[in-house]
Amino acid sequence: MNISNIIVITTGMESINLISLLHSKQLVKGVVIPGAWGHIQHHLNEQLRAAGIPCFPYGKDNINQTLQSLQDISPDLGLMFFCSEKLDSDIYRIPGQGVINIHASPLPEYRGAQPIYWQIRNGETRTALTAHIVDSSLDTGPVVAQKLVEIDPYDTHHCVLGRMSEILPSLIDEIIDKAADGFIDRRPQTDQCSNLAPRINQDDLHIDWSNITSEALCNQVRAGSPHLGGAHLFLGQSVAQLLQASASDISNFDTPPGTIVRVSPGEGLIVALKEGCIRLDIVANSEGVFDGYRYACLYDFKAGMQFHKSPLLNQQGH
Amino acid sequence: MDNYKTTSTRVTMPAVQDKRLEQMFNQFLRDQLAACMNTDAENSHQEALQHSLEQLTELLLINSRPDHDQLADAFSESNIRLLNSFKLADLNETELNQSFINKHGLVISVKDTLNTVNDIYRVRSFIRGIHSALNETDSSRVTHIVYPACGPFAPLLLPLIRHYKAKGVFSPNLKISLLDIQPGAVKVLNQLIDDLDIREYIHEVLCMDVMDYQPELPIDLLVLEALQHGFTKEGHMAFACHLSQFLSAEARMIPEKLSVTAFLNKGQREYVDQWKDQERAHSDFLDSEIQNERIMLGEIFSLTLETLKSIKLIPFGENARLVECNQITIPQDIPDINKYILNLAVNIATYSTETLNEYDSGITCPVPDMSVCIDFKPKAPEPDDLLVKSGDKIKFYYKMTATPGFLPTIA
Numbered sequence: 001m002n003i004s005n006i007i008v009i010t011t012g013m014e015s016i017n018l019i020s021l022l023h024s025k026q027l028v029k030g031v032v033i034p035g036a037w038g039h040i041q042h043h044l045n046e047q048l049r050a051a052g053i054p055c056f057p058y059g060k061d062n063i064n065q066t067l068q069s070l071q072d073i074s075p076d077l078g079l080m081f082f083c084s085e086k087l088d089s090d091i092y093r094i095p096g097q098g099v100i101n102i103h104a105s106p107l108p109e110y111r112g113a114q115p116i117y118w119q120i121r122n123g124e125t126r127t128a129l130t131a132h133i134v135d136s137s138l139d140t141g142p143v144v145a146q147k148l149v150e151i152d153p154y155d156t157h158h159c160v161l162g163r164m165s166e167i168l169p170s171l172i173d174e175i176i177d178k179a180a181d182g183f184i185d186r187r188p189q190t191d192q193c194s195n196l197a198p199r200i201n202q203d204d205l206h207i208d209w210s211n212i213t214s215e216a217l218c219n220q221v222r223a224g225s226p227h228l229g230g231a232h233l234f235l236g237q238s239v240a241q242l243l244q245a246s247a248s249d250i251s252n253f254d255t256p257p258g259t260i261v262r263v264s265p266g267e268g269l270i271v272a273l274k275e276g277c278i279r280l281d282i283v284a285n286s287e288g289v290f291d292g293y294r295y296a297c298l299y300d301f302k303a304g305m306q307f308h309k310s311p312l313l314n315q316q317g318h
Numbered sequence: 319m320d321n322y323k324t325t326s327t328r329v330t331m332p333a334v335q336d337k338r339l340e341q342m343f344n345q346f347l348r349d350q351l352a353a354c355m356n357t358d359a360e361n362s363h364q365e366a367l368q369h370s371l372e373q374l375t376e377l378l379l380i381n382s383r384p385d386h387d388q389l390a391d392a393f394s395e396s397n398i399r400l401l402n403s404f405k406l407a408d409l410n411e412t413e414l415n416q417s418f419i420n421k422h423g424l425v426i427s428v429k430d431t432l433n434t435v436n437d438i439y440r441v442r443s444f445i446r447g448i449h450s451a452l453n454e455t456d457s458s459r460v461t462h463i464v465y466p467a468c469g470p471f472a473p474l475l476l477p478l479i480r481h482y483k484a485k486g487v488f489s490p491n492l493k494i495s496l497l498d499i500q501p502g503a504v505k506v507l508n509q510l511i512d513d514l515d516i517r518e519y520i521h522e523v524l525c526m527d528v529m530d531y532q533p534e535l536p537i538d539l540l541v542l543e544a545l546q547h548g549f550t551k552e553g554h555m556a557f558a559c560h561l562s563q564f565l566s567a568e569a570r571m572i573p574e575k576l577s578v579t580a581f582l583n584k585g586q587r588e589y590v591d592q593w594k595d596q597e598r599a600h601s602d603f604l605d606s607e608i609q610n611e612r613i614m615l616g617e618i619f620s621l622t623l624e625t626l627k628s629i630k631l632i633p634f635g636e637n638a639r640l641v642e643c644n645q646i647t648i649p650q651d652i653p654d655i656n657k658y659i660l661n662l663a664v665n666i667a668t669y670s671t672e673t674l675n676e677y678d679s680g681i682t683c684p685v686p687d688m689s690v691c692i693d694f695k696p697k698a699p700e701p702d703d704l705l706v707k708s709g710d711k712i713k714f715y716y717k718m719t720a721t722p723g724f725l726p727t728i729a
């Protein structure tokens with residue numbers, strides 16, 4: 001069969017290029033924006049309408065109305081990408097060939113809301129963009145297409161996101177081709193999944209100075225950069241975002257983890273870990289973006305001072 | 319981004335430093351002394367520097383203690399001159415700002431050592447102590463003075479040497495070795511020695527780690543002051559242990575005795591209430607009522623030439639060593655003992671009758687050891703917490719590590 005009626009389900013502005021591409025091929029018949037709308041969703045809605053693409057809200061108050069409109073369109077295929085909302089299953093039954101979700105991990109690994117973050121944080125060196133049929137539970141349906149993506153040692157979250165966005169159009173072409181055959185070579189997922197990719201909370205951005213290795217800290221920082229402010233630094237009353245860190249071969253002289261071991265223009269800001277040291281390369285706060293040395297100078301941080309894991313608020317002693 | 323404005327539970331130390339001195343110092347940094355330094359100006363700088371240090375030293379050597387304001391004025395005058403020499407040394411950013419920790423302790427930046435000279439009563443006590451020690455030496459023989467980790471101004475010694483130069487005494491029999499690991503400090507020292515015109519007293523100025531120093535001459539007088547309050551952070555103990563092998567038979571050490579005692583008190587009373595109506599901290603202003611509330615636990619350690627000779631070093635990890643110290647007992651029958659914190663206080667006998675008592679200087683301010691929790695469990699435990707009960711015996715060790723200080727353990 002020929003696929004000519006597609007609906008897109010999305011919540012993020014990142015999807016706009018892809019929608020335009022599909023629109024230029026006259027394939028998109030509508031875009032569903034589920035959940036409660038914030039300013040991003042309103043903005044997306046405006047952009048799409050301006051391009052003449054119908055948009056449908058899919059929240060508590062308008063489910064039935066939207067389902068009815070979609071049925072009228074009678075789409076061949078649903079494509080879900082950059083979507084942070086979980087939908088109920090009624091909508092998945094409407095397109096003839098079902099709804100395909102695009103997930104940023106080699107499923108079944110890293111099911112969940114933040115796959116790129118957790119893959120970088122865990123030091124993965126390659127990932128995949130996976131297209132799978134949406135079924136009743138999250139990220140579990142049969143896989144219909146997959147494209148490998150490298151993760152380089154210096155990649156941040158948005159580097160990987162960008163690389164994935166580049167290959168997304170070719171993955172979509174593949175999906176459309178395969179949809180024409182009714183996805184005969186679909187491959188069910190196994191249940192073997194050793195890593196999950198849950199939503200990130202504030203604690204995930206704190207640095208566990210007493211245990212972390214330099215490699216793990218560099219990865220944590222890359223994973224959160226730039227959108228989450230890398231990882232968070234706390235010293236005294238000061239809070240800052242650590243946006244880049246590198247392993248350092250300066251000895252920690254067995255000083256307690258988190259202790260500043262060196263501050264100098266040449267070597268930067270060096271902090272002890274349980275093993276070895278880390279160099280804090282780029283730090284940002286509401287006052288600016290600094291290299292480690294300048295950050296230390298500005299806030300009068302010097303050798304011997306110690307970063308702590310969480311804001312002082314939680315650190316009541318006596 | 320989020321801004322966490324909270325109150326820290328850390329105890330804020332009373333200020334030892336004189337307020338005006340501090341303001342003056344800040345003013346200096348702000349203005350960066352716009353003065354242009356042509357040759358004439360340089361000569362007049364040298365004269366003014368020499369004169370101010372001579373006046374300062376004379377004031378310090380007077381037997382009755384001068385009025386605090388008079389002392390503060392003299393220090394402020396000298397400090398301006400010293401900072402001029404510092405300016406002339408023209409340090410680059412690394413020389414000025416780098417700070418680091420090495421195997422034996424903290425090395426603070428030259429910028430942060432610039433105002434150690436303003437610690438009035440410390441300088442006074444050491445200058446007077448060194449002066450009496452030198453007056454007891456045989457002036458016909460060479461005396462090798464070593465002042466390791468002396469900082470950019472070697473403030474505990476050089477004012478006195480300028481005084482000797484002006485009086486025409488002790489030359490050529492004093493041979494002074496000055497050491498500092500910070501290249502910037504050594505650069506300033508050399509500038510200062512020239513500006514003070516005291517090169518004839520100087521044997522060597524070395525930029526090196528004290529722990530690598532192998533003197534050519536035995537040490538007759540060791541001037542050692544590399545510690546922060548509570549006898550922590552800097553390598554004083556390691557330096558003393560290393561240098562002891564080079565001491566001559568009659569060697570003296572300044573300070574002659576450094577004694578650390580432990581006491582319990584309520585942090586609020588000791589560090590806040592006691593000082594709330596005082597402009598600065600000094601042993602003169604101790605509040606006798608609050609002092610009576612202290613529960614004294616005894617001396618945990620003392621450093622003299624005698625104890626240095628008999629010190630037992632216990633290997634600790636790969637590079638570090640421990641020194642065994644004394645044991646104390648947490649008393650029983652004190653109803654609200656869980657409100658008390660353990661504090662360590664340093665008292666210094668510089669030489670003969672010269673002393674430096676608690677709160678007289680930044681280095682003799684008592685320091686609370688918040689890791690020791692007496693009869694309570696901390697709400698937010700830290701890895702190095704030591705939970706103790708009244709009646710427990712606490713045995714102390716001194717850690718000669720990159721973060722030197724006392725390590726309390728349950729005996």
Ligand SMILES: C[S@@+](CC[C@H](N)C(=O)[O-])C[C@H]1O[C@@H](n2cnc3c(N)ncnc32)[C@H](O)[C@@H]1O
Pocket residue numbers: 422423424425426431434435466467468469470472473474497498499500503526527528529543544552553
């Ligand atoms: C607090 S400062 C100056 C102390 C000096 N007695 C005074 O009153 O100003 C300590 C100095 O010790 C130096 N220092 C620290 N560790 C050292 C080491 N291992 N070898 C040589 N110098 C060291 C630092 O560079 C710094 O200048």
